Each structure stands twice: as structure tokens, then as C-alpha cells.
Amino acid sequence: MRHPIPSRRLAPGPLQGETAPSAPSRPAQAPGPGPASPARSYGSLEALRTLGKPPRRPPTAGESTLRLANTLPRSPLANRCDEGASASPDGVEREGPAASKETPYFPDNERRVTDLNGQILLTPDTNPGMDRLWCRHLARAYQRAAEDDDNGKFDFSRFAMVGEPHYDNFVDRAWRDNYLPPFEENLGLAPAMQRTVIDGDRFGVFLGEAFKELASTGKNHATAILVTANFSETAVADERYTGHALSVSMRIKQDGESRDVYVARVYDPNRTLTHKRVRVTDLQLLERLTFHDFLDTDVDYGRPSVLTVVSPSLSLEHDPALTRTGDATLKGRLHLAMQANMPWEVRAVARQLRNPATRANLSDEERIALLAGKDTSGATALGAAMLWGYVDAMAMYGLTLRESDLKPEAQAELLAAKDAEGVPALQLAVQNGHEDTVSEYGKLVFCSGLDPEMQAGLLAARRSADGLPAMALALLPSQRANDIPSLGAIPLHLYGAMVLRSGLPVDMQAELLAGKSPEGVPALQLAVLLGHQAEVLAYGELVRGSGLPLATQAELLEAKRPNGIPTMEFVLLPPPGAEALSNLEDSLRAYGTMILQSGLPVETQIDLLTSRKRPELQGVPTFYLAMAGQKDGKLVACFASMVLRSELPEDAKVMLLAASVPKYGLPALWRAVDLGNGATACQFAREVLQSELAVSAKVELLAGKDATGTPALAVAMAKGARGTASFLVRQILCSDLPDAMKVELLAGKNAKGVTALEGAVKADRLGVVKACRNIIRRSELPPAMQAELLAGI
DSSP states (O other), rough: OOOOOOOOESSSSOOTTOOOOOOOHHHHHHHSSSSOOOTTOOOHHHHHHTTOOSSOOOOOOTHHHHHHHHTTOTTTTTTOOOOSSSSSSTTTOOHHHHHTTOBBBSSTTTTTGOOTTTTTTOOSSSSGGGOOOOOHHHHHHHHHHHHHHHTTTTOOOOOOOOSSSSSSGGGGGHHHHHHOOOOOGGGGGOOOOEEEEEGGGGHHHHHHHHHHHHHTTOOOOEEEEEEEEEESSOOSTTTTTEEEEEEEEEEEEOTSOOOOOEEEEEOOOTTOOOEEEEEOOOOTTTOOOGGGSSSSSTOOOOOOEEEEEESSSOOOOOGGGGOOOOOOHHHHHHHHHHTTTTTHHHHHHHHHHHHHHHHHHHTTHHHHHHHHHOOOTTOHHHHHHHHHHHHHHHHHHHHHHHOOOOOHHHHHHHHHOOOOSOOOOOHEEEEEEEEHHHHHHHEEEETTTOOOHHHHHHHHHHHHOOOOHHHHHHOOGSSTTTTTTOOOOHHHHHHHHHTTSSOHHHHHHHHHHHHHOOOOOHHHHHHHHTTOOHHHHHHHHHHHHHHOOHHHHHHHHHOOOOOOHHHHHHHSOOOOOOGGSOHHHHHHHHHHHHHHTTOOHHHHHHHHOOOOOOGGGTTOHHHHHHHHHSSSOOHHHHHHHHTSSSSSSSHHHHHHHHHOTTTTTHHHHHHHHHHHHHHHHHHHHHHHHTOOOOOHHHHHHHHHOTTTOOOOOHHHHHOOOOOHHHHHHHHHSSSSOOOOOOOOOHHOOOOTTTHHHHHHTTTTTTTHHHHHHHHHHHHHHHHHHHHHTTTTT
């Protein structure tokens, strides 16, 4: 049966199952920055510089014949088999050519010391693991080139470079571009390539079956990619090593006696310029070989127990029982099957786990560990499938868990699929924008049979370090790991869509969408305060299109803390020290715009913008408190501008900006002037006068009369606030209000008919009187109106 590989784009960095181990004499090569002194880490460059073998084809007319700088004479050992002591991995001389070649050996021990895995640099990148070629690139290049060669051979001279190992220093750049691209879809593994999992101790049996298939089809060679993983309890050589990618090339040829000769070569990128070879005429001699026999004994790989085999030229339809050794490798088989999207292999593991003999030998704890399928790095089997979006494997894994009869708590733990740092696989999938993975995971949880509380816990996907859930990370790019790409609003919408399709009760869906921190702070409030304006607006779109009850939508947008403080109050009345936060004005504008575009009823929008229903405020609007408490008026101006430019009805705009205290009838402008917040009052007046409100609405807001009818301008003059009074007078005179309305505002009469200037004279505020009188006299008001305003002054 053929099983195509879904496509997913790979970056050039190291991924699970391809970290490069190394000899005991130096630390294992792992993802991250290269060693401080590369010349000491990849061995001698002697073999690299001796790869001066010219291309097989002659150069075309006019083509340059490039020579390596400082090229040494070509090694006499290159591309020939040394059948003496130096060919043997253990240094023991064999008893003749046939015996030596029937045991895996290195044809060229001189090249054996060169290790370029993770050492060939690309253009530097912000992520150190993304700036070099790793074992998967080298293994794939070997496999593809050997597949394309008529005899299944690989020409190591293609790795020739000028100078230090660098992608730009390859001599044969055309070959490099074709076989060593830094970016490929699934490493170039075409959908037609077949896959299977085999046990490492049956690798020789696998080779024998592959040669039988070649012989039956008339082919003379085939290739495959091999992927190992380390499932030891403790890491080998280096705790970061988890696995490795290699290649195998197989060829059938004729010897001098017309007998079929079977040649297999296993290429290990940690031995970059050579391979380990075996040559037999009797396939039964292969059956005794294990995969470990093809590895360099100087490198500790933890004796790989299982291998993934991916081939473009083999059907891999051999009897699976031939390449399995028993229950000891179930954990590794499950992990690699999930990692390479082989749901049929996952099913085979599930069937084996249901076998009475297997069940009898496994405790529940052992079964849980087996189904987790963690490699040494802590990556789980389910996490491996979710990393690549292998939804078929995910679905089969979910079925396996449902049939496992494990306790619900154990199933929930396995479905969380947390990595070594305690980050759930769902959270990583959301942040990386993997739509197929997120959607399938939602189905997995929905079909799990777990109770709603457990399902909600899984969908929350909180990381262990700080308890932040997946929704919070979708809304807060600044809280993600450095290697997570910035995808804008995509993670938010992916997660929201999954929650809304979850089938959970509405209150649980709302709790998930709130994305509260362990302290109970909603993710939306954190996003507003941290300045993630784009994500805030996207959250509003998500809630607006959610189909949730309007009251639930309003609750989500209000985003209250446990102490009842809503987001609008927090951003409009920032606490001490809030100046260290990102631009609060932009945050206020984004949050307010989100509310104004929410589609909620006008009264609900007003409630959200004023917090007037909060019991602790006793009906006092948040904007009133901002006008009373702010000295510079920047947030006040931002709020006023946002409201004035909204599509709210005019009476709603006036209500929001007047912000009167119900009990005392004090408007916000009057209170700001009374407390001496002149800059705030002036900013407010400027926004109102520049707006498109009706004249009557502007006059009402700028008059700012209290319950006794005393206007704000009269209060400013009576208190001697010269700057505030002068600014208000000047702004009114320069506005587009009709002259009669200007006179009405400037007169500032109280309920007893006393004008603002008369009140200032009585209060002995002569400086204010003089300044305002001069401004009026220099204005363009008709003389009669000026005289009316200044009468008796």
C-alpha cells in the first residue's frame, strides 16, 4: 500500500531527530551556535581539500575549469576500497578481501575523520540553528545523488570547497543548488516516497528484503533516507542529542563469475566524506547484521533501536514481522511512526498493546511511558506528529488512547503532549500558525470521551513555566520564544476557531477565549497594556464573529481582572509606573476602536467605555476620573478623539464626553478645571471644537455647567487659572462657532446671571481679567459683541 507524504515547508535549522552526535573526544554537535573554533571541531580539512576529482563530463565550450585554491594532490585512497587494517572500523585486519567486505567497513579511513555535519555555514541568521547545513541536508543530498546515478554511487568530490566550510565556497555550485538546497518541502521527499519503521537489530533483514525486491523488478539500485532516534533513559555523549538522519544506497552488480553481488552503503553525515560498505554474494549473510554494525564505533548513538526508512525506489511492502524484534521497540516505533505520518504503524503498535501477552508484561505506568513515546529530548510522539501537521497519525493516536482503557487523567496527560520545558504541543502549533494541526487537535479532544473540564484544560494548553495559556500566547507576541515566527493575527483566529467548534458549554468557551493568566488577568487586558494593537483589533473581530451571546461577548471585551478592574479603567487610569508600558495612547485607541466596532448595542458600548456599572465607582464614569486625575491630558484627548470620530449617535457621544456624576451633576470638564488640570481641560476643548458635532452639542460640552448652572469657564476665572482661562477664550474665539454662540460661551453666566469676568473681578483675579479682556479686544468679534462681553469690566 502506498502512503504519500503531506507537504510542509522546512527551514534549514536542525529539527527533532537530526542533531549531530560526535566522537567522545569532543561534545556532540547540537542545534545552536557553532563552536568557537570550527577548525578544531570538524577534524582535518585535508580530505576536503583533496577532493579535486574533476567532473565526469567534459566542460562545454567556453566553460571555466575552476581549480581549488591551494589544492593538494588527490589522495591515492580516494574512491577505492582499502581491504587491509585501515578499512576496518575496529582497526583489526581481516583475513582476505571476501571476509572484510562481508563485514561493514570504511573504504577510506583517511576521510573518516572529517565531520562537516552542522559546520557548513549559510548566511548568518538571527536564529543560530538556521545558519548551517545539518545531517538531514547531507543525508538527503547523498540519497538523491546516488538515486540519480546509474550505478547507485555517490561522488564525494561534489563536497569540494575552497577555503573554510561555507555554502558559498562549494566548487560545483550547480550540484550544490540541485542537491543541497537549504530550504525544501519535506526535505524534498516527494509524495510518492514510501515509508516504514524497522527495528535496528533487523536492519540486515531489511537489506535482504530490499535486494530481493530489486531483483524481482529488474532494477539494479535503490536508495533510502534513514532516520534514527534516541530513546535512552539518559542521553548519550551529550544530553541535547536526540536522533540522526543517514542514507543507504543498495546496488546489485555482477562479479567476474557472473554471480549477483549485493552492495550496500550506509552514509553517516558525521563521517561526511565516506560511507560504510558491505558486499556479499549470499543474502543470508546480511541477516546477521544490525544497524549498529554500519555506524562508526567512535560515535555513541545510543545503539538506535528503531529506524524510519523513506525511499523513492522501494515499495517497502515486505512482511513487517520480518523487521520487528518484539515489544522492546514499541516505544521507538510509535514515536517514529508519528514523526513520519505512518498511521498504519501506529495502528500496529496499538494492536500489539492489546495483545494479552504484551499487556501482562506492562504496568499502567509503563504503558503511559510507552504511549508518550518520548525521546531523550523529552519530545513526545504526539508532539512530533503535531509539529508537522500529520493529522492522520494524530487521529490514529487518539483512537489508540481511547482503546487503551487508561484512566482519564493519564489520557489527558498524554494528549497534552508537553515537551521537556512543559510547553503543550497545541500551544506551539497555535503560535506557529499550523491550521491543520490545531483543527485536528480540537477534533481529537472532542472525540476523546473526557469530561468537559478535562477537555477545556487540554484546549487551554497552559505552559508549565508561567501558566500562560495558548490564547494568551496568541495575543501576546512579546511573550513567545524568540524562535517563534511573527504571524500577526493568524494564531489568534486559528485558536479561536478551534474553541468555537469545540462543543464545550458557552461559559467554558468564554473562559478559553479570555485566556486568563494564573493570576486571573485576561489576555486581552495584557495585550492592551503591552501595546499589541493589531492583536487587540483582531481579538475584537474574533469575538464579533463568534456567535456567542451578546452578554458573553461584552464580558470578553470588558476583560476584567479578579478585583473587578476592567481594561478601559486600567488603560485610561494607568497606575503609578505605567509610563514604562508601551504607548498607552495607541493602546487606548486600539482598545476603544475595538469596542466601537464590536457591533454590540450602543448602551453596551457605553457601559464598556465608561465602566459605569462597576459597583465600586458608584456610577462615576471612568472618563470623569481621567479628566479629574490627569495633568497632561494626552489620554483624555485620545479618548475624546476616538469617541468623536466614531459612528455612535450624537447624544451618546455627548453623554460619554460630558461624563457627569449622576449624584452631583458635575460634568468632567467642570471637575478638571476645578482641580486645576488646565492642560487636560484645554486638550478636551480642542478636540470638541475641532469635531463635527452639532453646534448645540459643542456648546453643551464646553459650557460644562454644574448642578447650580455655573459653567467651567467661570470656575477657571474665579480660581485665577490664567493659562486655562486664556486658552479656552482663545480657542472659542478661533472656532467655527457662530458669533452668538461664542458670546454665550465667553459670557459664562451662572444661574444668577453673573458673567465669568464679573465673577473674576469680584474674586480679585485681575490678572485673569486683564488677559481675557485683551484677547477679546483683539478678536474678530463685532465691536458690539465685544462691548457686551466687557461691559462693566
